[in-house]
Amino acid sequence: MDTSESSTAEPANDDTPVRTARPGTTSPDPAPDPAPDPAPDPGPPDPASPDTGGARRGWRRFTMDTRPLRHPAFRRLWSSTIVTAVGSQLTAVAVPKQIYDITGSSAWVGYASLAGLLPLIVFALWGGAIADSMDRRRLLLLTNSGIAATSVLFWAQAVTGLDSVAVLMVLLALQQAFFGLNSPARNASIARLVPEDELPAANALGSTVMQTGLVAGPLLAGVLIPVIGLSELYLIDALALCVTVWAVVRLPALPPLTAAAAAAGRAGLGAIAEGFRYISLHKVLLLSFLADIIAMVFGMPRALFPQLAAETYGGHGEGLALGLLFAAIPIGAVLGGLASGTFSRARRHGLMVIVAVVAWGVAVTGFGLSGNLWVAVAFLAAAGVADMVSMVFRGAILLSAATDEMRGRMQGVFTVVVAGGPRLADVLHGTGGSLFGPRAAVAGGGLLVVVATLVLAAVTPALRNHRV
Template identity: 35%
Template sequence: MTGGRLLLDVAPLRESSAFRRLWIGGTVSGLGSQLALVAVMFQVWEQTRSTVWTGAVGLAQAVPLLVLGLFAGALVDRSDRRALYLLATAGQAGCALLLAAQALLGHLPAAGVIALVAGQSVFVAVGGPAARTFLPRLLPAGQLAAGLALNRVAFQGAMLLGPALGGLLIAGAGLGGCYLADALSFAAALYAASRLPRMRPDAEPVASAGPAPSAGPTLTAPARPGLRDVRDGLAFLARTPVVRAALLADLATTVLSMPISLFPLVNAERFDGGPRTLGLFLTAIAAGGVAASVLSGVFTRRPNQALVMLGAAATWGVALALFGLVSGPWPGLGLLALAGAADTVSVVARGTVVQLHTPDALLGRVGAAEQIVGRAGPDLGNLRGGLVASATSGTTALISGGLLCVAAVALIGAATPGLRRPPAPTPTPSLT
């Protein structure tokens, strides 16, 4: 493989102007969201000096996604997805403007700030699944993995730069300036989406008792409203082993082996216990993720992304189990960087598998399920790690979690023969 084919594949940016605009808009608005998160955490802490209140910020972000996710996905699958995304993004921008206004004109109490964060998350619950339906219409099947890798590197860049820039903005322009920068960042996403054509969903696949045939699903009338939509989405997940396995693989890597809640304890148990070492743990994971994104040509061009997904998920588990065994900080940081790289590979490959095996009419509901799994899995995994460590040790929690992850991934691969076969891509629907 030549050097050029090892690097991040930028063909989607070069060949699709619509994807290029969306990517730039998403990158700018994603950076703005990281600025706002720093501002919210700072404001709530300054007002309360309570970790309970700062923890409530994460809860306010998660609960709307978990409660509304599947219903929002059903709405996406019976609406013009472009129009719905525009409304959801405008709603997020409106909440950001309200946060800026309260900071500039007189601070709301912590409960009011958290209420605005929850309101913004309601719009994210709708906009997230809508955005996930765009790529299969904008890119050919062979470029889906590359497009997802580009989205991933934008997300990681925002995670690395956003907190530092947010701190500088708060120090220089105050909370109001930081919130206002977030509100203005949504203009880029709104402009990019406004240039898209209408994106009505395709017809609804007929439910069946077995897996969808390789020739593609039979199509009937558009999606039905309400609880029946949600039921149909869940039925699709139940009868489509490859998509179900992809979501289970995500849960295996997060619920069984998420390490972040263990870092303070491991830092105290085995390293110097200082903040410098603790901060490097997360930085190492992020650095590994960025490196994998930059070199994503290694895996995005492979025909069977399901095998890539399984291999990366297992590598995540092995790296974390070994991190639990090593005694020195530098080998430990290297293993965390490997885990971060494996996580990025797994996320991109899993997203490709899901989109290639999901009919257009169900992309909103399946995207909502992905969003729920991606949000709830890490929270549950951190809780699991904390409970195991409290009963044993941080080392035991890391090693057991990594081994459980590897075992679960092996079981998923063995139980799902379809993962070992390259997919027959679903036809790309018309943009009109």
């Protein structure tokens, strides 16, 4: 939702993108034209901001760092996600619910999830290359419009009673393809809208909204389905996406910064391969991806939640236990985001990632060892806080340690890692739970996260030494 004032009330240069420094330097990227871009309008001074000489006192030291919201362009982009974070979850609930209603089979629900995975991976990698070779605002307009049109098609097939699983899977694949094209451009644009020292705070703001959507969206869907029906959930999502399109319309142009990137104008396999070569030559980027893979593949136990809810915590009611297990991590992440003032100003970004991933592993281990539902939920919530910290600083590393002409491709790889890691974890934990029991599999996975992360930090100093 666009909460900023009308465009006539703001100076014309409020939304001009800020240049960001190249890795290892403090100087800005060379401009393709002789006139440098002015920095984003800082808006009214924050008396608690170090930029104004003030200090965050009392309880304000622990609250969310909102400095990025002083920049109108970022504020528009962020505020639109408040609506779409919930709307997207309505569709995320409606699709599997409709497939299950048609087939009566959970297996088909799983097949539908896989149907969206391959398009997401392919188009995220390609979308990252496109985002580095064209105006990112234009790409966001095209892809957000495509996602909205797909939601309208979801609504049309539901309201007409088509009841076709094949159509649903095709639409899901199309939606995930648009999302794969959209996500790298959206995330890479943040570094052009806020100063580098505010990137962790900007990531915390965005992640908190998305995690809130993960909690509120499914709850709202559960309330609305008996009242208005399934098809209207798709329509609400489509209307919410119109808000995002309007917010993107009001962004500044975000063309490639360098003449070489602008002249390339291509996004083929060669550009994608160049992105992977770039990662291999910049250890801190490679290690940030590896840290996330370790955390998610070994330590994401969601595949075992149904079995644990039935066998270990069933005394509280299987439905209640299952809902609490799935909600605990997002709730913890939201709480971590609301308290992000405690960590968002840290400058040793690599060390913060290591500490957060180790804390995630410890919390998951505690969850696996817990026989009491409420203790288990507390450990999962603590894991959610650690995951928020990790997300904030991994995102900041990707935006600050890569040059602008590579940020789209880095975000494309990041999207693939985020989407693929938990799915690999589902296979690993599902198999481990069958072999060793669910609690042993969860606790063992958490310990593997701790050990693997500490070994990674010991043998590769590039990550632990990385700072702004």
